[in-house]
Amino acid sequence: MKSFAPILLALTFLSCAGDPPVSVQPAGKIIAYVHWGDQPIAGRRIQLVETGQSLYTDSAGRVEFITGPGTFVVRAYGINRGGPAYISVDFEAVVLGGDTAFVDIVDCLPCL
Numbered sequence: 001m002k003s004f005a006p007i008l009l010a011l012t013f014l015s016c017a018g019d020p021p022v023s024v025q026p027a028g029k030i031i032a033y034v035h036w037g038d039q040p041i042a043g044r045r046i047q048l049v050e051t052g053q054s055l056y057t058d059s060a061g062r063v064e065f066i067t068g069p070g071t072f073v074v075r076a077y078g079i080n081r082g083g084p085a086y087i088s089v090d091f092e093a094v095v096l097g098g099d100t101a102f103v104d105i106v107d108c109l110p111c112l
Helices: 004-016
Strands: 028-036 045-048 053-056 062-067 070-077 088-095 100-106
Touching: 028 045, 028 070, 028 088, 045 062, 053 062, 062 070, 070 100, 088 100
Parallel strands: 028 100
Antiparallel strands: 028 062, 045 053, 045 070, 070 088
16 A cells, blocks of 8 residues: 555556646627618628628528637628618627527618
């Protein structure tokens, strides 16, 4: 039994060596939905400003960005809001680790 004590002590010290484990934040998502009423709108360019990534809405009016946690600016192009036309409209999305942030973008089709 006495011969096991030094071996266990050595193994204990060896197991403590090395870099500490790195905490990895789970990926989150931002889903932007472009619509007028209950009609989804395809083909609108949506950009995640912080990464520069741009996607176009699909036939369901949606785009999906995979992100880490943080606060992001979602920029929508070609959106009609009534009144003078803007080149783009910005929305804020807050993503917590592993969560999904939804951005609702209303595009006024009769405002053309």
